[in-house]
Amino acid sequence: MSVLLTTVVLGFQWNAGLTASFSGVPVVRGTSIQVYEPGWTKGYYSSTYGEKKVDRLPDGGYELRFETPDGRAKGSQRTVVTPxxxxxxxxxxWTGPKPANAEVAAAILWAPALDRGSLEIDGKPARSLRPRAFPETAGIGERSFGEGRLFRFESPIGRIELEGSIGGWVAFDARGYNQPFAENDDVFWLGHTGLPLEPGKPLRFSVEVRFWPKELPTVPVATVGARGRPAPRAADADGPLPLVPKPKEVRLERGFVPLGPSPALDLPWSLRGFEKDWLDFYGALWERTEGDSAKVRVRIGDLGLPPEGYRLSIRRDGVEAVGQDAEGARNALYTLAMLARPVGGRLQVPVGTVRDWPSAGFRGVHLFVGPDSKVFQERLFRRVIRPLKMNRVVFQCERTDWSAFPGIRTELTMPREALAERFDFVRGLGIEPIPLIQSLGHMEWFFANGQNLDLAFNPASPYTIDPRKPGAKRALEAIWDEAIRLLQPKTIHFGLDEIDMIGFPDDPELATRLWETALPILSGIAERHGVRAMLWGDMALAPGEAVDAANGHDAE
Known part of the structure; x- marks a missing residue:
């Protein structure tokens, strides 16, 4: 007797695209659509990063629809379940003035599910799917398995076919490929790299994916007798524990001190209210255990350490956390929580001393806000970002319902009051929030719903505001004045990256002149409000001046 597993389960991940599992194996890891100027001199749309609408269909499939703010690129990807x-x-x-191209990744395939099998392309055997070494500079041509219309994989889990309604599809080995979709993943890429789009002429095509699972033998049920035996001691506090970030000084001894399921924090007045956030993190690390809870004395005092430094002392007669300042005391308590482990059925911490202080004054993350992000982000800050001792967050928040420009609201717009609450929340954790509002390029948000096109550098491709126009200065001042009044930041971030990426001529000198015009306007806003200014550094770095994101045209 044999068992035939035919389950195909579809899913959709916002930045990855369509996913598909066959017999429980995640074979298709994603899909994507890119619309670009021939030669990749400009990008017009990316389903990975661009706006889109995704609906779940009644049969379990998905439909993705997109349209760029200027209306030039639009399209759909509709996936339906088949037998x-x-x-x-x-x-x-595409309705632009000259032809464009589309790149379509029909399936980003998980290589480990396939590479012990074989591949045929249009009935002809392709080269081996086994891993091979490629030079770092290897492109698609060197990595290619071949080009065709019908791709048939014979794999340990069964036969998988991908067939396009048009020809010219290519499959290549993306293991180790220097692109975001391949980072930290072993994948094959199957798609079309250069579909021509003629202005005003819709391009329609399809890709069908078929799966025939292998028949698996039925495994008889067996009863196996087992005898337990005592495990050797699993906890050893002889050396430093794997704390993140790694403390500069860790001296632990043998022996443990009970901490219990809900330690009581004896906090100084400046940290009142922090106990709830700390217990949320501590409780998320371990299931509740039995036993009494210890009392932890927390104080602030001069330890002769840099700001945010701390000393954590764990003795058999008690636990004490001392911070050089309030943030140092918080850091000590997060380290205490990370030291806890079950010993003898109770949560305990090893006896010893930990001292630490920052190596970098700015330790931050960059996050986007949104109307539905509250629950996720609050948990992320309580359980990950603050325990890792981050002290800054750059909140990209231009998509807020600014009263100065009500016409640009969309379904992604965040209410002003909710944004102010998010800033207050992270301040309560000892993290400085920094608002990022794109103020030169990446300004599709400002031109949403066809608004403010008179201020765009290129109204046909509204992406960059033209700071030479008098109305641009007034608009930027109005938005930033409102944001600073609402959020009360110490530092503000203007963005200013990739300003000439869309709807811009290949003219580095022009891009530089717009930068030179915008900077005095924006720095004036910061000076008038008495706040520090930040911007992304890519446009100020020439190729070779940094390992990544050096988008300046030359050193001048």
Whole structure:
């Protein structure tokens, strides 16, 4: 007797695209659509990063629809379930003044599920799927398995076919490939790299994915007798524990001190209210255990350490956390929570002393806000970001319902009051929030719903504001004045990256002149409000001046 597993489960991840599991194996890890100027001199749309609307279909499939703010690129990707798998129908329309190209990744495939098998392309054997070493500079041509219309994988889990309604599809080995979709993942890429889009002419095509699982033998049920035996001691406090970030001084001894399920924090007045956030983190690390809870004495005093430094002392007669300042005391308590472990059925911490202080004054993350981000982000800050001793967050928040420009609101817009509450929340954790509002390029948010096109550098591709226009200065001042009044930041971030990426001529001198015009306007806003200013450094770095994101045209 044998068992035939035919389950195909579809999913959708916002930045990855369509996913598909066959017999429980996650074979398809994503899909994507890119619309670009031939030669990749400009990008017009990316389903990975661009706006889109995704709906779940009644049969378990998904439909993605997109349209760029200028209306030039639009399209859909509709996936429906079929008896053997699924079919994706594409429709792409470009209405720009000159032809464009589309790159479509029909399936980003998980290589470990396939590389012990074989591949045929249009009935002809392709080269081996086994891993091989490629030079770091290897492109698609060197990595290619071949080009065709029908791709048939024979794999340990069964046969998988991908067939396009048009020719010219290519599969290549993306293991170790220097692109975001391949980072930290072993994948094959199957798609079309250069579909021509003629202005005003819709392009329609489809890709069908079929799966025939292998018949698996039925495994008889067996009863196995087992005898337990005592495990050797699992906890050893002889050396430093794997704390993140790693403290500069850790001296632990043998022996443990009970901490209990809900330690009581004896906090100084400046940290009142922090106990709830700390217990949320501590409680998330371990299931509740039995036993009495210890009392932890927390104080602030001069330890001769830099700001945010601390000393954590764990003795058999008690636990004491001393911070050089309030933030140092918080840091000590997070280290205490990370030291806890179950010993003898109770949560305990090893006896010893930990001293630490920052190596970098700015330790931050960059996050986008949104109307539905509250629960996720508050948990992220309580359980990950603050325990890792981060002290800054750059909140990208231009998509807020600014009263100065009500016409740009969309479904992604965050209410002003909710944004102010988010800033207050992270301040309560000892993290400085920094608002980021893109103020030169990446300003699709400002031109949403066809608004403010008179201030765009290129109204046909509204992406960059033109700071030479008098109305641009007034608009930027109005938004930043409102944001600073609402959020009360110490530092503000103007963005200023990739200003010439969309709807811009290949003219580095022009881009530089716009930068030179915008900077005095923006720095004037910061000076008038008495706040520090930040910006992304990519446009100020020439190629070779940094390991990444050096987008300046030359050193001058």
């Amino acid at each position: 053997l798998g699924y079919r994706t129908d594409y429709e792409l329309l």
